[in-house]
C-alpha cells in the first residue's frame with residue numbers, strides 16, 4: 353500500500369522531525385495538529401494543519417482537533433471497496449494511508465504525587481486513540497505507528513518498496529497499536545477505579561483498583577512449563593521495575609526454562625538484599641546456601657559448603673561483579689544459571705568453557721514490583737511485596753542472656769535469608785554463612801530437625817550458631833530442637849500465645865532470643 357498522505361499528531365515528539373523529513377523526501381503529504389505542526393514547520397517542512405484541511409478549527413482547549421469526518425473517513429475507507437472509494441469521492445475526501453500518533457502521557461502524569469483528578473482527566477487522550485484504533489482496524493489500507501522506535505524500520509521498508517508498506521508490517525503495527533490503546537485504557541481504568549468520584553488527595557487513594565487491568569508483553573515462548581506436559585511463556589511488564597529480573601541480558605548458555613526463570617528471580621531478589629559481597633544458591637525456589645564475605649569467591653565457597661548435594665544443578669547469584677576466581681570455582685559444580693551485575697572478561701571466558709550454563713547480567717538497582725500475584729481457581733490474590741527489612745534498632749531482646757555483637761550480626765543475616773525460604777523456615781547461620789536450611793515443612797519443629805540434619809550431613813557444626821525462624825514458635829518444642837542442635841541465639845517474630853513459655857525455655861537453656869515483631873511467611 354503506497355503512502356501518499358500521512359497524519360502526524362504526537363505528544364512524544366522524539367525523532368518526529370527527522371521521520372517527517374524523510375516522509376517528505378518520499379513525496380508524502382503531511383497533515384498535522386497544532387503543536388506537532390508548529391514543530392515540523394519550524395524545521396522547514398511543508399505541513400498542512402488539520403484545521404485547514406477540515407476547514408474546522410481546533411476547539412474546546414484541544415479536546416476536539418482531529419475528530420472530524422474528513423479525517424476519520426480518510427483513515428477508515430477501505431481501498432479495496434469500490435463503494436467506499438465512491439463515497440469518498442462524492443464527499444470530496446482523500447485517503448490517509450499513514451497515521452503517526454502517540455498519546456497524552458497519562459501514566460507519567462498520574463505517577464506524580466501532586467497530580468489532581470482534573471489534571472489526570474485532561475490527560476486522557478480521546479482523539480489520538482480514536483485515530484489509532486481506526487487505522488489499526490483498517491490495517492489492510494492504512495499503516496499506523498505509535499512508537500518512535502518504529503520510524504526507522506518503516507522508512508527502510510518504504511524506501512525499498514517505492515514508498516509502499518507491505519501487509520506484514522502493517523498487520524504487526526496494527527497489533528502493536530491495539531496493545532498500545534489497551535494498555536492506555538488499562539492505566540486509566542486502574543487509576544480511576546482506585547479513587548472515589550471526588551478528587552481525593554493521592555495519599556488517601558486505595559492501593560487496589562476496583563477493576564485490575566494487567567498489561568504484559570511476551571518476552572519469550574518457553575519450551576515447557578514447570579513440567580514438560582505444560583505449555584509456558586514468559587511475559588514482561590511493559591515497564592519492568594529497575595533492577596528486576598526481567599531486565600536481564602543473557603550472555604551465554606541454553607535457553608532459560610520456566611523453572612530457571614522462577615529460581616533466578618528468587619536468587620536475584622535474595623542476593624540483592626545484602627550490602628556485603630554475597631552469594632545465593634537456589635534450588636526449587638529455596639536458598640540451599642547463602643553467604644556474605646569479602647569477595648565473591650569466598651562468598652560462593654561458603655554458600656556452596658552449606659549444602660553441596662542440593663547445590664547440584666542450582667541457580668547461583670552474586671551481588672558483585674563476578675571475577676575470574678569466582679567463575680573458576682563455580683564451573684566446578686553443575687550449575688544451571690549464573691547471575692551477576694556484571695562479569696569480568698576473565699569470568700566470561702571461564703564460563704564460556706561450559707557452553708550450556710546460562711549466564712545473566714542484571715543491573716544491581718533498587719526497585720521492585722508494585723504488586724505480587726498468585727493465581728487461585730477463578731481469581732487472583734494480590735498483595736504488596738514483602739520488602740520489609742528489619743533493622744537492628746527494631747529488635748527486642750527478651751531473654752536474660754543478651755546476644756553478642758557478632759551474634760546480632762549473624763541473627764540479622766539469618767533473618768534476611770529466612771525471608772526467602774518457604775515456610776516453615778528455619779535457618780542456622782554463623783559468621784555470615786548459612787549452616788542448615790529447613791524449608792517448606794508443614795510443622796516448624798520438623799523444619800528445625802531437617803535443618804540440623806542437613807548441617808550434620810554437610811559436616812557443619814551448629815555449636816555456637818544462631819538460628820532464625822520465619823514465624824513464631826507455637827510451642828517450645830521447635831526451640832528445644834534448635835538449642836539441642838547447638839544454637840546459642842534465636843531470632844523470631846514473637847506473638848505466639850505461648851511466647852512466655854518459649855522465652856522461659858530460652859532462659860532455662862541459657863540462650864539469647866530477639867524478637868522482630870514481624871514475620872516472613874513465604875508460600
Ligand SMILES: NC(=O)c1ncn([C@@H]2O[C@H](COP(=O)(O)O)[C@@H](O)[C@H]2O)c1NC=O
Pocket residue numbers: 361362363364384385386387388389414415416417418419453454455456476477478479480481
Ligand atoms: N482531541 C483530538 O481531536 C485530538 N487529536 C489528536 N490528539 C492528540 O494530540 C496530541 C498532539 O497534539 P499537538 O500536535 O497539538 O502537540 C497527540 O497526543 C494526539 O493523540 C487529540 N487530543 C485529545 O484528545
